[in-house]
Amino acid sequence: MNKVILITGGSSGIGKSVGEFLSKKGFVVYGTSRNPDKIENHPFNLVALDVNNVESITNAVTEVILKEGKLDILINNAGMGITGPIEDTPTNEMRNVFDTNFFGPIDVIKAVLPQMRKQKSGLIINVTSIAGYMGLPFRGIYSATKGALEIATEAVRMEVKKFGIEVTNVAPGDFATNIASGRYHTPVFENSPYKKTYQENLDLMNTHVDSGSDPIEMAKAIYKIINTSKPSIHYKVGDFMQKFSIVLKRILPDKVYEKLLMDHYKL
Template identity: 70%
Template sequence: MSKKVVFITGASSGIGKAVGSYLTNNGYTVYGTSRNPDRITNSPFELVALDVRNKESISTAISEVLNKEGRIDVLINNAGVGITGPLEEIPAEEIQNNFETNLFGPIEVMKVVLPAMRQQKSGLIINVTSIAGYMGLPFRSVYSASKGALELITEALRMEVKPFNIHITNVAPGDFATNIAAGRYHAPLKKGSAYEKTYGFSLQTMDSHVDDGSDPNEMAKAIIKVINTNEPKVHYKVGAPLQKFSIVLKRILPDNLYEKMLMNHYKL
């Protein structure tokens, strides 16, 4: 049997690169994407140019892989961008950019890949979401919303495509030691802002969580298990036990109590 062909968006660094490297080392044919692949010199797998905010770019990249390999067995929608700030102080264009990258882009990638998967009568789509998408976190409202929306899109779409032997699942990571903190949009910490003290503390807390985050190879190992599962579940969570347990607490605690717990954590 020929090697499975895996297409990973946002694979030039961080989780995407770790997953692509791990799959390559385990015998998969991997194509990753980057907005500027020519700038990447150390990728262990082939990179193609793709900007998830551009429909033409998406179609061109996927066509390139289909022309070379004749199929795409696994799509890993990993491209994403972080954003922090008091909602009141985040520019509208930054909110729109976040949703274009974290939600609308992955939707468009799926829309282009699905016809090929239907034709080959098989396929797996893994949407990389976030544990933050399970709850509204202070000063991460936009990020939580965009990732939470992708979770719900996945829940609905997986039912629509099951008759075609196509499986779709979410894999939600917690905090991992990647460069996401450096690449995300930070609303400026404004001197004299009503949020200066609380946002400043939360920003330090979020950055420390990423710095102390887990090894991205944990995500790679989790994803290869999903790929080798005949009937993937709707949701997978990967991260520190406390981060995963926070989802359980949200489900079982009264809303006001859960909110109080979060506010204590962020010293609000």
């Protein structure tokens, strides 16, 4: 029987590219969207799921299992961006992004684990970000949400290994998707002490996304992980310098690395 895959946030961007690629490889793919009825001519199945609503998560997972009799792979991809100086960003918006990028994926993991334990097999792939390996100026909260998911994955991976379940992270760099349109952007306030540098960096971030890599690279990376019997804990997918930035953070003194970042962001 073909493996059954659930991809959160499968209606656009990386999730859609991954789902379409895996469908063509013969997998039974279910993506999720908060409003699947509004999406026409989607290349694979969509079910309703809101990662901020536990009942919605439970219903979606139950629907897939009832239809297919099993659930082999979860790709936790749904997420959102946030930008802004930490001082200027409303705390309630920070909590909202943590709910979507961290607690949401955790709740989806909780929902699929009973079925995977029953099967004595399963694979959970959490889509994080290279930004989660470092505190990036004006993206600090986004970095924190993705870094938190990376660390939580390390823990749950050890907890569920005895049940035959594998858990891993895939951290993408900048990809050409519509994530910028779904970000929460802290306004560039006229009286803000960060006005000039924040606006410059906002423009830089959007340029990076627009000129990012093709999401098909993420699809190929995830396909390779699925076909690996014992996945590693962390994977990074992006251009050389994005991946190398993580190596530099590991080997350089903290202040030297900080200076490199500040120079890059013109701070």
